[in-house]
Amino acid sequence: MNAADFIITSTYQEIAGSKEKSGQYESHTAFTMPGLCRVVSRVNVFYPKxxxxxxxxxxxxxxxxxxxxxxxxxxxxxxxxxxxxxDENSDHM
Structure with a gap:
């Protein structure tokens, strides 16, 4: 991934997840305000694997x-x- 111009994955949901669950390479944390959710970790393309x-x-x-x-x-x-x-569409969360 370090040398790639773009990354091809099996599905969008595998990486980014969906509204119901987080993706394989990210996690979310809820904060004090209702409905506020931030991505706190994500895929690190510089990780050796x-x-x-x-x-x-x-x-x-x-x-x-x-x-x-x-x-x-x-x-x-x-x-x-x-x-x-x-613009958001059905493919975006």
């Missing part, structure tokens, strides 16, 4: 972060829109 490619992984897909010319930069605007969109 996220910097491992499986044996036999295709080198055409998994390559060092120093090879910036191989990144699919044409997808950056689409990924940024998905990550930072201000």
């Amino acid at each position: 996220f910097n491992i490619a499986a044996h036999g992984a295709y080198q055409s897909v998994y390559f060092p972060n120093t090879k910036k010319s191989r990144r699919l930069t044409s997808f950056h605007p689409v990924v940024e829109e998905l990550l930072y969109i201000k």
Whole structure:
């Protein structure tokens, strides 16, 4: 994950959770004001367990972060829109 431009996961709920439960890599804590909930921990992409490619992984897909010319930069605007969109829809919590 450290060298990735974006991360592909099996489901959105696996990482971010849903309204009913927190995701695999985050936790929430309720504070004194009713309904106030903050994310207090989340995935740390610099944690060593996220910097491992499986044996036999295709080198055409998994390559060092120093090879910036191989990144699919044409997808950056689409990924940024998905990550930072201000409008809420049924996919957002």
